[in-house]
Amino acid sequence: MKKILIGYVPVGVKASPAPLDKYPAAAEYKGISYCDAVRQASEGEGRSLLITHGSIEVCRWSPVVLGLREPDSQFDLKVKYQFPFPTDSVLLAPAALFSPENPPDVVLIRATPAELKKAFLSIGPENFAADLAPYLDRSAISVLTSGGDSFDKKKIQFVNESLAKLNRTRHWRDFTKWIFNREWTTYIFDALLNRFLANMSICRNSTAIPFVTGKANVSYFCTGGIAWGLNKPEHMTCGLPYNLYKQLEWEVK
Numbered sequence: 001m002k003k004i005l006i007g008y009v010p011v012g013v014k015a016s017p018a019p020l021d022k023y024p025a026a027a028e029y030k031g032i033s034y035c036d037a038v039r040q041a042s043e044g045e046g047r048s049l050l051i052t053h054g055s056i057e058v059c060r061w062s063p064v065v066l067g068l069r070e071p072d073s074q075f076d077l078k079v080k081y082q083f084p085f086p087t088d089s090v091l092l093a094p095a096a097l098f099s100p101e102n103p104p105d106v107v108l109i110r111a112t113p114a115e116l117k118k119a120f121l122s123i124g125p126e127n128f129a130a131d132l133a134p135y136l137d138r139s140a141i142s143v144l145t146s147g148g149d150s151f152d153k154k155k156i157q158f159v160n161e162s163l164a165k166l167n168r169t170r171h172w173r174d175f176t177k178w179i180f181n182r183e184w185t186t187y188i189f190d191a192l193l194n195r196f197l198a199n200m201s202i203c204r205n206s207t208a209i210p211f212v213t214g215k216a217n218v219s220y221f222c223t224g225g226i227a228w229g230l231n232k233p234e235h236m237t238c239g240l241p242y243n244l245y246k247q248l249e250w251e252v253k
Contacts, residue, residue, distance in 0.1 A: 005111065012094065022099070
């Protein structure tokens, strides 16, 4: 079995876990965003968190993507890939804590493009969401298939590297919270994201798309993934249905 080196503890995601005693015991999450919860779930040896309807306080996208809030505007309806509404809760826990009898729906992996390409080739391109390859805001599969240096890829990499540098300051982190905690600024920023950056990288691209399609997906990080998830810009995010995840051996380096 091929070993893939990854940057963080693999995080399993389970929609509406029931009965709860069949799954890892979890504390209720309360915070900025889904990507922040994923960060907490994968720190150190990892921890288990339960995301409920009132858990996410700032990010506008992820509650809709996770089926925790009903889409109520044209903005929300653009999300397209999402858990069914209503989803009672979403459990995040290190993948190793789930039992084989009650596995997660999706497993989140973050690693370098080179390591993800090894996973892509080992699992098989047919098991990835190839139809999303033309949409760089939703998928970066084209990076794994061609390895090209297109302007769009360089643009996202440059922006994410810049965001990571800005994120070292408290003032920038506070500014991002202010932007996404207001509806009108979120609308404006959403238009910029759709045109220039990856969007909803961990919630939609790495969680909802694999959940809905049954296919793995790879994505660049979005603004929240860098600012709140504190992910490294040299990594990418990948979501795999559990049956694909267990085909490979993963090692945190």
